[in-house]
Amino acid sequence: MKKGLTAKGVAALREPGKYADGGGLYLQVTIGTDGTPRKSWLLRYVSPETKRERSIGLGTLDDLSLAEARDARDAARALIRAGADPIEERERIGQRARIEAAEAVAKATTFDQCAAAFIASHNAAWKNPKHRQQWQNTWRLMRAQCSVLCRSRRLILVS
Template sequence: MAKQTHRLSARSVTTITKPGLHADGDGLYLVVDKTGAKRWAFIFQWDGKRKEMGLGNLASIGLADARGIAADARRLLATGKNPIEERRRAKAEREVAAMTFSRYAEEFVGDVTKGFHNDKHQAQWRMTLSVVRDIDPFHRL
């Protein structure tokens, strides 16, 4: 007998109130807590252990979106990658790539000081920005 997928409907997702795991198929579950809160989880096996990857709450992730995220996670599993670790790695890469004040200031000073003929002026710009970085941004002067 073939595995049944897409067991849940948009209507059933909103009306289910019984606490527990409610399977949609292929590892996607609607988790209903004792408090009635609902969230999506993708459950899979990794190195012989059961893993649960949270996908978000029902208020922010609909059934179709949850199915899409679960499909992406299944594709990663098929290539031998842990979807939880891949999500962590991607988040870390986004944080590294994010523009910080410090990095922006260094780039700005590099661009501005190219036209300065005096090394002292370049040093003053760098010093000013390094002092600004050390000040508490919520401190009122």
């Protein structure tokens, strides 16, 4: 019976190719443009969502040791057993993080900051000085109306 990879064996590999450890985990060795070997971990699996074979990169050998790569493989295989595709799950997590970051910025941005940013970004397109002034006046009027509305409803408008 063939054994999996060893830490010493992984360090010694120099020939390009994919070297199996077991359970779908592979060490991929490629040669970089400078001639040195590049080593990264791949997990090959069948997606429970599409029923197609897929490969997901787990990281480089510099980032993950053999033991850490095996742990990452086991975590990904647990997702697969639960019916989730690890690549799709990674994308969902990334999308969720981007949405949360955008929401945090939106919550921290005041009306005045938003108006100033809009005017600054469109200022060059407004050739007529009167047109620029009209936009600034419109924003000031909207700000005043928001302030009145907030006071009438006992809300706090941060400027």
